[in-house]
Amino acid sequence: MSFKDHFSGHAAHYAQARPTYPEALFARLAALAPARDRCWDAGCGNGQASLALAEAFAAVHASDPSAEQIANAPPHPRVTYAVERAEACSLPDRSVDLVVIAQALHWCEVDAFHAEARRVLRPGGVIAEIGYARSSVDAAVDAVYAHLYDDLTAPYWPPERAHIDRQYADLPFPFEPLDLGPLPPMRQRWTLGQYLAYLDSWSAVARYRRQHGHSPIDPVREAFAAAWGDPDEPREVRWDLFVRAGRVVA
Numbered sequence: 210m211s212f213k214d215h216f217s218g219h220a221a222h223y224a225q226a227r228p229t230y231p232e233a234l235f236a237r238l239a240a241l242a243p244a245r246d247r248c249w250d251a252g253c254g255n256g257q258a259s260l261a262l263a264e265a266f267a268a269v270h271a272s273d274p275s276a277e278q279i280a281n282a283p284p285h286p287r288v289t290y291a292v293e294r295a296e297a298c299s300l301p302d303r304s305v306d307l308v309v310i311a312q313a314l315h316w317c318e319v320d321a322f323h324a325e326a327r328r329v330l331r332p333g334g335v336i337a338e339i340g341y342a343r344s345s346v347d348a349a350v351d352a353v354y355a356h357l358y359d360d361l362t363a364p365y366w367p368p369e370r371a372h373i374d375r376q377y378a379d380l381p382f383p384f385e386p387l388d389l390g391p392l393p394p395m396r397q398r399w400t401l402g403q404y405l406a407y408l409d410s411w412s413a414v415a416r417y418r419r420q421h422g423h424s425p426i427d428p429v430r431e432a433f434a435a436a437w438g439d440p441d442e443p444r445e446v447r448w449d450l451f452v453r454a455g456r457v458v459a
Contacts, residue, residue: 227410228448229257230311230339231393232264238454239265241387242306243333249305251295251322252313256282258339262309263287270300296321300329311339315372319380327383330457336384341395341448342373346404349436350444353429354408361425362413370413376451384455395448401440405433 235258239245250259250271255278259271263285272291273279279290293299295310295317308326310317326336343358345351372380399407408414408426417425426433434440 227255227257227407228341228395228397228446230261230450231395232261233393234339234389234450234452235261235265235309237389238307238309238335238337241389241454241456242335243331244306247305248307248309249298249300249326249329251298251308251310251326252316253282253290253311254278254313256285256288256290258309258311259288259290260285262307266307270298270305272298296325298325298329302328303331305329306331306334308334308336309339310337312341312373314338314340314377314380315369323381323383327457332457334457335387336455336457338377338382338453339450340373340377340452341450342376343448344407345447345449346437346444350433353432353436356432357408357425357429361429362411362417365413365416365420365425367412377453382453382455385458387454387456389452389454392450392452395450397446398443399446400443401434401437404437404444404446405430407446 242248245266247268247270248262248266250262250269253259253271253273256271259269260283262269267287269285269288270291271282271288272293272295274292274294276292279292282290291299295313308330310322314322330336344354346354397403405426409424414425437444
């Protein structure tokens with residue numbers, strides 16, 4: 210099986226422009242794991258979750274099928290990166306306490322990935338499938354964002370993106386569910402330039418640009434500037450997280 214690669218072509222830009230996950234999320238998952246010896250960050254991209262997991266686990270196996278994404282991942286003494294698909298992991302059977310797949314499940318062959326997760330997890334091990342969709346700043350900025358997302362780029366999103374909008378509700382989850390309680394949102398303090406760089410990292414923007422020769426952000430750049438205010442003034446950007454967490458039961 211080949212993987213659907215929507216990010217290698219702009220992996221360096223993706224690494225610089227993507228938000229980071231709240232530390233409290235991974236601390237909560239680590240507390241549920243049977244031990245903190247090793248975890249697997251599947252579909253790790255350029256390591257946003259991997260580095261946070263390294264603060265809670267002795268070893269992190271971070272894998273992604275894109276060599277370009279892995280090349281842009283920061284090194285860490287407790288993180289081992291591997292270029293491999295989530296459906297064919299090189300880890301031994303029953304070797305990890307936690308499996309995390311962040312903003313990547315929808316690109317996988319889901320049943321095959323779940324089989325691999327069950328294979329590598331120790332008895333009582335935990336799996337967490339994490340995602341986030343729309344960002345929010347305030348009503349004015351969000352209105353321009355909605356036009357960009359719902360109108361300008363809508364035809365250019367891969368069909369798998371719909372799973373994110375539905376919070377994976379239509380994908381199977383063959384594990385004993387765990388309730389993580391209320392989750393903290395992702396938060397970044399960004400200038401307008403940093404915020405637009407994040408929007409420019411979308412796969413739909415890259416596909417639009419390849420077809421039209423310019424960015425879909427161009428026609429709404431002035432509207433974003435008017436809604437933002439001082440472009441050099443950092444503002445808080447928020448994303449609501451969703452997580453499907455579960456435990457392997459023999």
